[in-house]
Amino acid sequence: MRPGTAWVSRTELRTDRLILRRWQERDLEPWAAVNADPEVREHLGEPLTRDQSDASVARFRDGFDLRGYGWWAVEERDTGDFVGSAGLDRVEDGLPFGGTEIGWRLARPAWGRGYATEAALAVLAYGFDTLALSEILAVATVTNIRSQAVMRRIGMTRDPEGDFDDPRAPEGPLRPNVLYRIADGAADRD
Numbered sequence: 001m002r003p004g005t006a007w008v009s010r011t012e013l014r015t016d017r018l019i020l021r022r023w024q025e026r027d028l029e030p031w032a033a034v035n036a037d038p039e040v041r042e043h044l045g046e047p048l049t050r051d052q053s054d055a056s057v058a059r060f061r062d063g064f065d066l067r068g069y070g071w072w073a074v075e076e077r078d079t080g081d082f083v084g085s086a087g088l089d090r091v092e093d094g095l096p097f098g099g100t101e102i103g104w105r106l107a108r109p110a111w112g113r114g115y116a117t118e119a120a121l122a123v124l125a126y127g128f129d130t131l132a133l134s135e136i137l138a139v140a141t142v143t144n145i146r147s148q149a150v151m152r153r154i155g156m157t158r159d160p161e162g163d164f165d166d167p168r169a170p171e172g173p174l175r176p177n178v179l180y181r182i183a184d185g186a187a188d189r190d
Helices: 025-036 050-067 115-130 145-153
Strands: 006-009 012-014 018-021 071-076 082-090 100-106 135-141 176-183
Touching: 012 115, 018 082, 018 115, 025 050, 025 082, 050 082, 071 100, 071 115, 082 115, 100 115, 115 135, 115 145, 135 145, 145 176
Parallel strands: 100 135
Antiparallel strands: 006 012, 012 018, 018 071, 071 082, 082 100, 135 176
C-alpha cells in the first residue's frame, strides 16, 4: 500500500481528506450540478442535462458491477459533502491507443484544494496495487492546463508521440488532446 492511502474495501478508498465510494441516490443532484456548470465542462463539451448526468451515474454503477472498479463518487471526509468523481475506466473504442485511463471531475468549489491530486493518487494506488495494472493513461485537451498539472503532480509523463485529435470531438479546441502515461512503480521513484 502506498503512503497516505488506506483501503476500506474493494470499492471504497479513503485518503486523509476524502472518501471515494460507490454512487448513492443522494449524489445525483450535486453530480448534475457539476455537469451543468459551463466552467467544469469547458474542456469536456457542452453541459449535460439532468437525464444525461443521471445516465452517467448508471454507467458508473454498471462499470463497478461488471469489473469491480470504475468511477467513484468523491466526498469530503469531515463534512460528507459531495465534491465530484474520480476513477479508472477502459479507454474508449475509436482512440488511437488502448489501456486503462484515470480521470477526475470536481465541483468548482472543490478546485484549488488539492483534492484532484489526492483522489488521483488513491486511484493510481488502487490501479497498481489492487488491479495489478502495469500502466495507467490520462488524456486532456491541449488547453486543459489544470488537469495536465494534476497529471504531472501524480507522477505521469506526457507522451508527445501519443498526442491525438479526438475523433469524437467537433473541430475546435476540444479536438487536440495530449496523452500522459505512468507505469507501475514510477510514482515511487524520486
